[in-house]
Amino acid sequence: MKVAVTTSKEDLLLISRAEAIAAELDIPYIKRRRTSLDKLRNEHNLDYLLIVEQDRVILKGATILAWHPSMAVPRLKELREGKQDPMVEALGLKPGYSVLDCTLGLGADALVAASIVGENGHVTALEADKYIAFITKWGLQNFSGQNTHIQTILERITVLNRSYDEYLPSQPDNSHDVVYFDPMFRYSLKKSSALNALRPFARHEPLTEVSLQEAFRVARYRVVLKETSKSLEFSRLKAHLVTGGRYSNLAYGIWIK
């Protein structure tokens, strides 16, 4: 994938941010001049441009990848109203828990988990793709809406641009209360436009037995895998328990210690 950084306009502050991002991601910075984004992309033969705007960064090519808490907001509202969230139930989340989210994506699940674990808990979130990790981390760190409740929650999430395959073996036994996987589904539901935007960048490999065993070693209480309700992954990986799915397209495989 060929990607370069530019700015939404010729502005000194944006340019210095763009140059720093180019260095961090080890990709070229291209001066915007007054050229249209499509022309710039064609001239440099790029798949995507990472565009630094005044208050956000986006990846624009055939699709647009941008971070927004919108996927998590309705779930946070329902939790505040006392309703149950299937992921929270599957993980058995409690205040004070440490969560290892192995598949950050756009961070909606990490945000919901961070809201439940509270100020004494923590979410460490891994993302193998450097662009997704960057866009989500930037969004989490620079969120500045009116919603101070969300801002407090975001501070409990640490994003690492790492693959769980290499991160899990480096972790001590029982070092995270729960370990969570939400990989790209084997057969996609093709519904979520946010996930469609992730698709060109995302890692698509299935969870291996080796990584699951590592996760089980690292987890103090349980490991959870989200998949579609008809997925064969739960039987392939011998889940101890599968929840959800009766009224939903989604299900959770659980391995309890």
Ligand SMILES: C[S@@+](CC[C@H](N)C(=O)[O-])C[C@H]1O[C@@H](n2cnc3c(N)ncnc32)[C@H](O)[C@@H]1O
């Ligand atoms: C379905 S998305 C996760 C969505 C996320 N739960 C959310 O709420 O936004 C799956 C993500 O996991 C990432 N991923 C896949 N394999 C990975 C690996 N081995 N290590 C870390 N991240 C991985 C993909 O790149 C993708 O961004």
